[in-house]
Amino acid sequence: MTVGIDSVEIKRIKELINKERFLERVFSEDEIKEFTLRNNKPEHIAAAFAGKEAFSKALGTGISGFKLKEISLLHLENGKPYLKFSGNALSIVNEKGLSFDVSVTHTDLLATVIVIAF
Numbered sequence: 001m002t003v004g005i006d007s008v009e010i011k012r013i014k015e016l017i018n019k020e021r022f023l024e025r026v027f028s029e030d031e032i033k034e035f036t037l038r039n040n041k042p043e044h045i046a047a048a049f050a051g052k053e054a055f056s057k058a059l060g061t062g063i064s065g066f067k068l069k070e071i072s073l074l075h076l077e078n079g080k081p082y083l084k085f086s087g088n089a090l091s092i093v094n095e096k097g098l099s100f101d102v103s104v105t106h107t108d109l110l111a112t113v114i115v116i117a118f
Contacts, residue, residue, distance in 0.1 A: 003058055003116050004053070004057030004117070007110045010108070017040070027068075031069075034074055050104075052071045054115040058115040059096075059098075070086045070088060073104070081103070083102055
């Protein structure tokens with residue numbers, strides 16, 4: 001079992017949201033759809049970004065061998081967060097035979113995500 005954690009300043013994400021193509025470069029289509037359903041709140045976008053970083057830390061590789069948009073932080077109907085993978089990230093996860101649990105929290109200033117790989 002390994003653990004990854006990351007915190008992102010929501011203010012930083014607010015500034016990046018308006019930059020050209022930031023969302024399309026970093027987030028999957030599924031994430032962008034979920035952001036839209038959640039009124040594009042910066043705290044949700046910051047949490048999704050932190051989830052990608054926390055995943056890479058739990059994996060132990062950093063962001064290497066896959067693209068950020070290949071990791072999606074999504075939510076079940078009951079609100080429980082989960083990770084969904086595509087492309088090289090999916091191949092790495094399958095090769096390692098890993099499953100993940102995710103916890104998300106945020107304040108007015110920070111979004112924090114913990115990822116447990118097992």
